[in-house]
Amino acid sequence: MDKRKFQETFNSTEYNVDKQAKRMTHQGSESLLTSPVELILTIFDKLSDFTIICSVCQVCTRLNMIIDAYPRYQALITLDLFYNKITDAGVKYLTSALLNNTTLTTLDLGCNGIHDDGAHHLASALQNNRTLTTLNLENAEIGKSGIASLAGALEKNTTLTTLDLGQNDIQSVGAQCLSSALRTNKTLTTMILNNNFIGNVGAKCLADALQDNTALITLDLTENNINGEGAQHLACALRNNKTLTTLNLRHNNIKDLGAKHLSGALKNNTALTTLNLEGNAIGSLGAQHLSDGLKNNMTLTTLNLRNTDIGDSGAKSLSDALRNNNTLTELNLGSNRIENLGAQHLAGALQNNTSLMELDLTFTGIRDEGVELFVLALQENVVGNILF
Incomplete structure (x- = not known):
């Protein structure tokens, strides 16, 4: 930002600075070199964080010295511009500032x-x-071309750890670009890609990257039109990946076949701690497959099967796994058609299980008789919280 534009920013009446400050700013850019520091700081106090970063820095050497010592600037590590009608033109000014900023x-x-x-x-x-x-x-209206540019930047960037690209228009082509970046990037630990239409092809691209990536810890693929085929690709990656701890596949369409593939991966995976399959209609057969995986898995602590249509039969399968599994601490079975028969199986398993701390059974068909079974089970179990 040059001196003229900076001066125009200061001259704007929207900042409501005092008369002395206005007189100073109307004298021309020379005043920036001679005005008292106290007066300049007074003006800084009237500016937004966005204006300070985009319009004040790199105007001249004197202002740089002042701004570098300005406490508010020194403490400015977070810039929240969520839903601020920032367009690509505004981003252009912001990115120019990012080239020199060392606090954000x-x-x-x-x-x-x-x-x-x-x-x-x-x-x-x-x-x-x-x-x-x-x-x-998130929801920044970025398409495949924009994602390709960001992916290219990730291949060179060495500090970014969390990137949220949710609700854009990445599709499988964008996923392929991000896959290439993940093969070389060593610092990104969290990538959020929910609602991006990546499909099975995109899931395969990301799965291939997970075979080589050793940094990513959390991957969110919520609502991406991934079915059993895509789940199979991800499962193959999980068999070899040693770093991913959280995989979110909420509201996809993996069904029982996808559950079968993921179950096979759970038998070998030693890193994943959280698996979210909420809203996938895996059914009772899918629950049976996952039960087989849980019997052998020693690392998964959180499993979300909310609204997965598992029924009483699926609850029985999971109960069998809980009798043998000693690592799962949170299990969400809410919004399933589990009734008192399923409650009987689950309550029976809790009498032997010593690791489960939270069991979510909200919005199920369990009635008073089923609840009483859990009351009895809790007399011999340390489950911290059962939600009905």
């Missing part, structure tokens, strides 16, 4: 129409920025 660690641009052009600008900054660790681009 978190940037939230979610729900802004930055589009592909804005993503291109951000990618350029990410290649050189050395402080930003968290970037939220």
